[in-house]
Amino acid sequence: MPMSIRALGPNGFVGEISGLDLTKPLPSADIAAIHKGMDDFGVLIFHGQNFTDEQQLAYTQSLGPLEVAIGFNLRKPGDQRLASPHFADVSNLDKDGKVYKRDDRRWQFAIGNRLWHSDSSFKVIPAKYSLLHARALPSKGGNTEFADMRAAWDSFDQETKDTCEPLVCEHSQMYSRQKLGFFDITPEEMPRFKPVRQRLVRVHPSTGKKSIYLSSHAGRILGWPDPEARAFLLDLTEAATQREFTYSHKWAVGDLVMWDNQRTMHRARPFPVNEPRDVRRTTLMGNAPTAEQEAA
Numbered sequence: 001m002p003m004s005i006r007a008l009g010p011n012g013f014v015g016e017i018s019g020l021d022l023t024k025p026l027p028s029a030d031i032a033a034i035h036k037g038m039d040d041f042g043v044l045i046f047h048g049q050n051f052t053d054e055q056q057l058a059y060t061q062s063l064g065p066l067e068v069a070i071g072f073n074l075r076k077p078g079d080q081r082l083a084s085p086h087f088a089d090v091s092n093l094d095k096d097g098k099v100y101k102r103d104d105r106r107w108q109f110a111i112g113n114r115l116w117h118s119d120s121s122f123k124v125i126p127a128k129y130s131l132l133h134a135r136a137l138p139s140k141g142g143n144t145e146f147a148d149m150r151a152a153w154d155s156f157d158q159e160t161k162d163t164c165e166p167l168v169c170e171h172s173q174m175y176s177r178q179k180l181g182f183f184d185i186t187p188e189e190m191p192r193f194k195p196v197r198q199r200l201v202r203v204h205p206s207t208g209k210k211s212i213y214l215s216s217h218a219g220r221i222l223g224w225p226d227p228e229a230r231a232f233l234l235d236l237t238e239a240a241t242q243r244e245f246t247y248s249h250k251w252a253v254g255d256l257v258m259w260d261n262q263r264t265m266h267r268a269r270p271f272p273v274n275e276p277r278d279v280r281r282t283t284l285m286g287n288a289p290t291a292e293q294e295a296a
């Protein structure tokens with residue numbers, strides 16, 4: 001069956017792909033069609049992909065250079081469930097496959113994913129595509145929602161656009177966690193929360209289209225008083241995540257969802273805390289920083 005893409009939902013930034021088995025190496029024409037699909041849509045959904053970790057890695061690598069996931073959560077090196085440093089373990093499972101206790105600080109930290117964000121906006125070179133694969137799911141809840149930051153930008157009035165255009169924000173996972181009341185960071189962990197700079201408006205490297213670059217990790221605007229900056233970022237986020245710009249994905253085991261962090265935000269939705277949710281992310285590295293700064 002040849003590959004085809006069907007638009008899902010009313011807002012045209014989510015595509016569902018059929019006719020591809022991603023567990024096998026793909027011909028370059030299919031790889032090119034997937035990149036084009038990402039430029040046309042921003043989020044692509046593939047069903048029934050029964051990946052092993054190696055196959056997910058191989059598919060991701062066939063699209064471009066991988067990001068290393070170290071420093072994405074509070075798991076220490078000896079505490080990893082997944083062997084490869086290229087996997088972001090987005091699950092609620094410890095090294096032995098047991099569901100985190102509710103008061104586990106690794107779980108509390110992971111809840112940060114429930115805030116709208118763009119992956120690795122806290123890194124000097126933020127992420128390009130994220131590829132999240134579902135291995136085991138809770139009985140209910142746990143959708144992932146997406147928001148189209150290009151359509152949101154297009155909807156802003158000229159005055160808002162003129163205000164945003166020159167601004168540079170500081171992003172750190174510390175800011176997103178503090179918003180949820182999580183302050184439990186040890187002195188040894190502190191260095192990796194050093195804020196990085198991101199432009200508030202970014203131009204997509206392949207489509208040339210602008211989008212508003214928001215993320216819960218954004219906590220300051222350079223040159224602005226903090227409360228004014230936070231209030232402005234909250235207003236922008238509220239405007240950009242109105243229903244007309246969003247899509248909610250209900251997972252099935254074997255789904256692979258790929259999103260372009262350069263154009264979208266996403267967030268996790270809650271699910272029963274005592275049930276396993278095993279979802280594994282591989283990530284493609286972005287091409288360049290969005291703002292000038294010292295190297296990491």
Ligand code: OGA
Nearest residue numbers: 090113143144267268281
């Ligand atoms: C991620 C993420 C959301 C979810 O993998 O980067 O934010 O629903 N996931 O697990």
Ligand code: MN
Nearest residue numbers: 113117118119
């Ligand atoms: Mn994420």
